[in-house]
Amino acid sequence: MAILITKGESVKLAQELGQLSKLVVGLGWDVRPSNQETFDLDLSCVMIREDGKAARDADFIYYFNRESICRSIAHSGDNRTGEGEGDDEKLHLNLTSLPFDIAKLVITATIDDTNGKTINQNFGQVENAYIRIINPDNGKEVRFNLSEESAVTKYTGVHFVEIYRYEGEWKFKAIGNGYNGGLKEFLSWYGLEGK
Numbered sequence: 296m297a298i299l300i301t302k303g304e305s306v307k308l309a310q311e312l313g314q315l316s317k318l319v320v321g322l323g324w325d326v327r328p329s330n331q332e333t334f335d336l337d338l339s340c341v342m343i344r345e346d347g348k349a350a351r352d353a354d355f356i357y358y359f360n361r362e363s364i365c366r367s368i369a370h371s372g373d374n375r376t377g378e379g380e381g382d383d384e385k386l387h388l389n390l391t392s393l394p395f396d397i398a399k400l401v402i403t404a405t406i407d408d409t410n411g412k413t414i415n416q417n418f419g420q421v422e423n424a425y426i427r428i429i430n431p432d433n434g435k436e437v438r439f440n441l442s443e444e445s446a447v448t449k450y451t452g453v454h455f456v457e458i459y460r461y462e463g464e465w466k467f468k469a470i471g472n473g474y475n476g477g478l479k480e481f482l483s484w485y486g487l488e489g490k
Contacts, residue, residue, distance in 0.1 A: 308428070321383075344398060
């Protein structure tokens with residue numbers, strides 16, 4: 296059974312998920328029945344140091360850069376429709392091999408604008424969007440359901456969650472803040488060039 300958290304809430308991962316080493320972060324979504332077009336949500340992660348910045352472009356993990364240099368984070372690949380049950384995109388994490396200078400993993404979801412079609416798309420047209428973190432060894436999970444957060448409905452990107460070190464422990468926090476500048480805006484917050 297999943298532990299549900301709400302916007303602004305944080306939990307200690309070891310307390311909720313048990314012994315931590317490898318974790319899976321899953322993103323899922325559906326398109327509202329009234330919308331005929333497809334939506335391509337993309338799951339991405341930035342590895343952040345204590346100074347609040349990423350060290351290099353390679354610390355941005357997404358469908359074109361699917362594995363971190365340290366090999367502690369791997370992206371499952373791009374799902375362009377959200378069809379089917381369960382997670383549509385995943386990040387596989389190995390916290391034991393994550394470099395010690397990484398203090399936080401910032402995770403975002405954006406509506407892909409490759410074809411310039413997001414002019415009329417936003418998170419208000421997506422339903423059942425969530426991010427969950429699972430311990431694959433015991434199946435325990437913590438889940439944040441974004442669909443309940445009406446504050447992001449007019450945006451094309453969501454700063455979804457953060458996984459961070461605090462006093463020697465890993466914590467998981469639900470952020471749920473929207474933005475419209477695409478990955479370029481998101482990455483600029485962490486000192487990286489936008490895509």
